[in-house]
Each structure stands twice: as C-alpha cells, then as structure tokens.
Amino acid sequence: MATAAKRAIKRAEDTGEDLADSLSQQIAALRKEIASIADAVSDYSGHTFDDVQHNAVALAKEVRHQGAVVARQVSRQANVAGKAVQENPVPVIVTLATIALLSALFFTRD
Numbered sequence: 566m567a568t569a570a571k572r573a574i575k576r577a578e579d580t581g582e583d584l585a586d587s588l589s590q591q592i593a594a595l596r597k598e599i600a601s602i603a604d605a606v607s608d609y610s611g612h613t614f615d616d617v618q619h620n621a622v623a624l625a626k627e628v629r630h631q632g633a634v635v636a637r638q639v640s641r642q643a644n645v646a647g648k649a650v651q652e653n654p655v656p657v658i659v660t661l662a663t664i665a666l667l668s669a670l671f672f673t674r675d
Contacts, residue, residue: 650657
C-alpha cells in the first residue's frame with residue numbers, strides 16, 4: 566500500500582508539473598499574440614496618421630490650385646467688366662444710382 570501511495574503522489578507531482586509547464590507555455594503563447602496584436606495596432610495607427618497627413622497635404626495643394634484658377638477667372642471677369650464700363654458707362658451709373666436710392670429708402674425707414 567505504501568508503494569501505491571508513493572505512485573499516486575508521484576503521478577500527482579508529475580501531473581502538477583505537466584500542468585504548470587502547460588500553463589507556462591500557454592501564457593508565453595498569449596504574450597506573443599498580445600505583442601503581435603499590439604504591433605499590428607501600432608502599425609495601423611501609424612499608417613492611418615500617414616494617410617491622414619498625405620490626404621491633408623493633397624487637399625491643401627488642390628485648394629491652392631483651385632484658388633489660383635478662381636483668382637485668374639475673377640481677374641478676367643474684372644477686366645471684362647472694366648472694359649464694359651469704359652465703353653458704355655451710362656448703364657453702370659444708372660445701376661449705381663438705383664442701388665443708392667434703394668439703400669437710402671431701406672435704411673432711412675423707422
């Protein structure tokens with residue numbers, strides 16, 4: 566009976582050691598997975614920031630380009646309007662007088 570008890574104790578010790586080794590291996594595997602996930606999240610956030618920065622730069626360039634196009638168009642229209650006023654100033658004077666009259670009427674009401 567003493568031999569059977571020794572064998573049972575030995576098996577329990579071996580099982581405990583196997584269980585501890587198994588848990589240690591599982592914990593190590595989980596740590597590797599967590600590190601891998603952390604690296605992936607870090608890479609993703611880094612790429613996302615780079616993408617946002619790239620998109621902001623591209624948007625700024627596009628806005629600058631469109632602003633230049635609009636400025637050229639406004640300049641052309643101002644030149645055309647200036648030439649029209651020089652060629653025929655009567656409609657412009659009548660329009661300005663009408664605007665002044667209407668403004669005076671609206672702003673002098675109590």
